Amino acid sequence: MQTTSRLTTIGFDADDTLWHNERFYRLTEDRFAGLLAEHAEPGDIKARLLEAEKRNLRIYGFGIKGFTLSMIETAIEITHERVPGGIIAQILAVGRDMLAHPVDTLPHARETLEALAGGFRLVLITKGDLFDQERKLAASGLGELFDAVEIVSDKTVETYTRIFTRHGDGPARSMMVGNSVKSDILPAIAAGAWAVHVPHDLTWEYEHAHPPEANANYRRIEDLGGLLAIVSELAD
Structure with missing residues (x-):
């Protein structure tokens, strides 16, 4: 899969997007x-x-x-x-x-990352405790597929603007993929990026928010198996 002038960078949330948490x-x-x-x-x-x-x-x-x-x-x-x-x-x-619980990756996580790696800059963007997030990434076996890892205190418009500028070509040519509308979708779109919501059966109440269904930069898929079609659409 080759990059084009549109989409070049894809950010992924970790907890409950790539593995259960x-x-x-x-x-x-x-x-x-x-x-x-x-x-x-x-x-x-x-x-x-x-x-x-x-x-x-x-x-x-x-x-x-x-x-x-x-x-x-x-x-x-x-x-x-x-x-x-x-x-x-x-x-x-x-x-x-x-802090010692096993890491159980979600369906299609590895194959989707493998299909995208090399063709797009892949960035893990996760919030939480540094040591714990590093442990889970190592235990997941997915770390080698990412070009960069950003463990942040919170996910805001400024966070996405900074990360997509540092590791990519800016928010306008970037996408964020995650299970939290509040943290992964709304601020990424506000920064100018595309955002793909992958709902998880369990989501912390603090992360609940109404999805921006009318926004042209918003997409929703049932699981990560549907991401490649969206990436192909936006990269054409």
Whole structure:
């Protein structure tokens, strides 16, 4: 597949676009709710945890370490500062378990990247903890297919403008592929790039947003197997 004067650079999100991630958070939320079952209902515990996560994003950023700290904070709040040390220890243990979870790539991830590599500049654009994202990329076996890797604190218009200018020919000749409308689609389009939404069955509530269906730069596919047709369309 050869590049043309239109599309030259393709950015890919990592978590829940190339490999599963959110399901490990959901399982941990269930374990966390079980630890505090004597103090509140599961729904209330999860809702308060979500609020703590949102509140702490600007301090801890995205990723498992910030999530673990938010669990501890929530446990302290729910128990009115009487949370047993044993529960804190178990929260830290489940956080460590998450940092060691296996990497399970999503359907068509490898073959799609292999088909595009060499013909386009491929850039992994992901947010979260540096060490954890590097671990998952190495474990996925996909790292060699990317021309560049950008692990960022957040995904904004400025983020995409900077990355697509640094590693490509600017946003107008670039595409972002990801599962989050809020992080992967809206800011990429606002920067002037194309954006392809690949929905995942599980998406963190914070990442929910209405897709820009009327925007000419927006596309949606059911899985990564549909990406090559869109790339061919935009590269013609």
